[in-house]
């Protein structure tokens with residue numbers, strides 16, 4: 738994986754030195770709620786996860802860094818299916834102090850450029866819960882993802898069911914053809 742440079746952030750591959758910040762991010766309650774992350778991770782699981790990001794051909798993952806080299810989140814293209822030129826993408830900031838600063842939109846743009854340009858993907862999809870209007874706004878209005886459908890009651894969180902909205906972006910839509 739290569740480093741991808743933006744204006745206010747850059748993306749670089751996961752490294753073992755990131756394990757503490759990824760571990761802390763994985764235990765952060767608001768990010769966990771917004772991503773519907775059930776359960777917790779051990780440090781050994783985080784280490785295995787970092788390893789997987791550099792060895793698994795079905796993934797392309799990066800940590801998101803500000804220009805002063807602070808690691809603020811991660812973005813991962815996963816489930817890469819070369820036969821059908823499709824993949825999934827997910828993103829998360831590691832702490833709410835980093836929400837709403839434009840980092841997520843810029844990180845998604847860099848990763849999508851890589852996915853469509855370098856990986857030659859045709860389709861990139863994602864799932865987002867119905868209680869996450871910030872992410873929905875970024876995906877639909879800022880990046881051009883289109884809604885495909887709804888997985889009804891896909892998440893059981895604190896005793897309530899929530900829908901997961903499935904969205905995708907196709908290569909010609911990203912290029913603006």
Ligand SMILES: CC(C)(COP(=O)(O)OP(=O)(O)OC[C@H]1O[C@@H](n2cnc3c(N)ncnc32)[C@H](O)[C@@H]1OP(=O)(O)O)[C@@H](O)C(=O)NCCC(=O)NCCS
Nearest residue numbers: 771828829830836837838839840841842865870871872874
């Ligand atoms: C979702 C996420 C990646 C977006 O990244 P970000 O850096 O916070 O987003 P940005 O600052 O680039 O853009 C936020 C946009 O949402 C808008 N926004 C913020 N709160 C909003 C709300 N409640 N409803 C609608 N739009 C909202 C902002 O105004 C901004 O849009 P604008 O530039 O048109 O004004 C980030 O907030 C995050 O990591 N959230 C927690 C984990 C998560 O939800 N991951 C996605 C799971 S699918």
